[in-house]
Amino acid sequence: MSREESPIVRPVSPDEGYNWMHRAFLQAFMTHNVMTADEMKPILAHVITAHSMSLSPHAPPSPPDTSTLPDPDRPWTAGDITQPQITNTLQLINAQIEPYDFEIRSIRNQQTKLTTYAFVNKTSDSLTQLATKFSPSEIAYIRRVLDHMFEVNNTHTREVMAVKHTVASQLARPSRRSRQSQINGDADGETSQATVDAGISIQEADAVLDTLVAQSFFQKSRAGYYALAPRGLMELTPYLKETYNDDDDDPDDVIIRIRDCEGCREIVTYGVRCNNRDCGVRWHDACANSYYRGRARDQRGCPKCGTVCEGMCMWGEGG
Ligand SMILES: [Zn+2]
Ligand SMILES: [Zn+2]
Structure with missing residues (x-):
C-alpha cells in the first residue's frame, strides 16, 4: 500500500529519505546564502508542515511529543526542530548535491561562536566564482583588499587580518608599484596582462564592499574594519593558503600567514595566540x-x- 493510500497517518519527519521537503528547504537555504541553526529551524518547521499537509491534508502534521502538547493538530514550530534533525536534513541534501560539487558546510563564527552554515562550491577557486558577480577590475580590487588583510595587516608583530574602511577605499586604485608588477608579470609569470588595470572609483569600491557584506563574504565591525565572514573563510581558505602561505621545501623560507586553530584545526583569523611571538x-x-x-x-x-600561557593574548582585529 502506498503512502498516499494509507489510512494511517505516517509521522513525517526529516529522518525520511530525500524528498520534496528537502528540495524546498534547499531552495530556501540558497536564497539566504548563510544561516545559523536557529535561522534554519522555522524554515524547516514550515516545509515539514507543508509536506505533511500535502501527504494527508486532513491529518495532523504530527510534531514530536504530541502527547504533551495541548493541540496535537498544530503545525510544526521552530521549537520542535532538534539539532539531529537539522544535521540529518543537511546530510541528505549534501548527498544529493555532492555530484554537482556543492556542499552545505558549517564553520563556527569566530566572534559570535555560533555555528554558521553556508552553501559552497567545493571545487572552484572562490574568486573565480565571484567572477560571475563582479567585473575583472572589481575582482582585481578584491584581491588588493585581501592582500592588504593577509599581507600588509598580517605581520610578525601585528596580525590584524582585517582592513579599515578608509584604507579599503584607498585600494580602489592599484598602487604604482603593483601596476608595474602587472606590466612585468608576477615572478612566476602567471599574470602578464595586456591591459593595465586602472582600478575602480571609490564609489565602485564601496559598492563592491557592500555586496560582499550583503552576501556574507565580508563582515564589517563596529570599529569600521572589514574582515572575512564565516562564508568568506569557508570558501576562500584554499585560495588564502595557496596565495599567502609559502610551504617551501627549504624550512628557512617557509612563510605561514594563514593558520589553523591548534584545537579544532579549522582556519583561524581571530582569537588567541601563543605567548611566544615566534x-x-x-x-x-x-x-x-x-x-x-x-x-x-x-x-x-x-x-x-x-611556553606557559600567561592569560589570553588576543590577536586578530584589535588584538
Ligand atoms: Zn578552533
Ligand atoms: Zn607556542
Whole structure:
C-alpha cells in the first residue's frame, strides 16, 4: 500500500529519505546564502508542515511529543526542530548535491561562536566564482583588499587580518608599484596582462564592499574594519593558503600567514595566540579555553613550544 493510500497517518519527519521537503528547504537555504541553526529551524518547521499537509491534508502534521502538547493538530514550530534533525536534513541534501560539487558546510563564527552554515562550491577557486558577480577590475580590487588583510595587516608583530574602511577605499586604485608588477608579470609569470588595470572609483569600491557584506563574504565591525565572514573563510581558505602561505621545501623560507586553530584545526583569523611571538600556535578563544580549562597556571604549556600561557593574548582585529 502506498503512502498516499494509507489510512494511517505516517509521522513525517526529516529522518525520511530525500524528498520534496528537502528540495524546498534547499531552495530556501540558497536564497539566504548563510544561516545559523536557529535561522534554519522555522524554515524547516514550515516545509515539514507543508509536506505533511500535502501527504494527508486532513491529518495532523504530527510534531514530536504530541502527547504533551495541548493541540496535537498544530503545525510544526521552530521549537520542535532538534539539532539531529537539522544535521540529518543537511546530510541528505549534501548527498544529493555532492555530484554537482556543492556542499552545505558549517564553520563556527569566530566572534559570535555560533555555528554558521553556508552553501559552497567545493571545487572552484572562490574568486573565480565571484567572477560571475563582479567585473575583472572589481575582482582585481578584491584581491588588493585581501592582500592588504593577509599581507600588509598580517605581520610578525601585528596580525590584524582585517582592513579599515578608509584604507579599503584607498585600494580602489592599484598602487604604482603593483601596476608595474602587472606590466612585468608576477615572478612566476602567471599574470602578464595586456591591459593595465586602472582600478575602480571609490564609489565602485564601496559598492563592491557592500555586496560582499550583503552576501556574507565580508563582515564589517563596529570599529569600521572589514574582515572575512564565516562564508568568506569557508570558501576562500584554499585560495588564502595557496596565495599567502609559502610551504617551501627549504624550512628557512617557509612563510605561514594563514593558520589553523591548534584545537579544532579549522582556519583561524581571530582569537588567541601563543605567548611566544615566534611560535605559530593560534587558537579560537573557545578552543584555547577548552584546552587549558582545569589546568594549574604552570601547567598551561603551549602544546608546541611549551611556553606557559600567561592569560589570553588576543590577536586578530584589535588584538
Ligand atoms: Zn578552533
Ligand atoms: Zn607556542
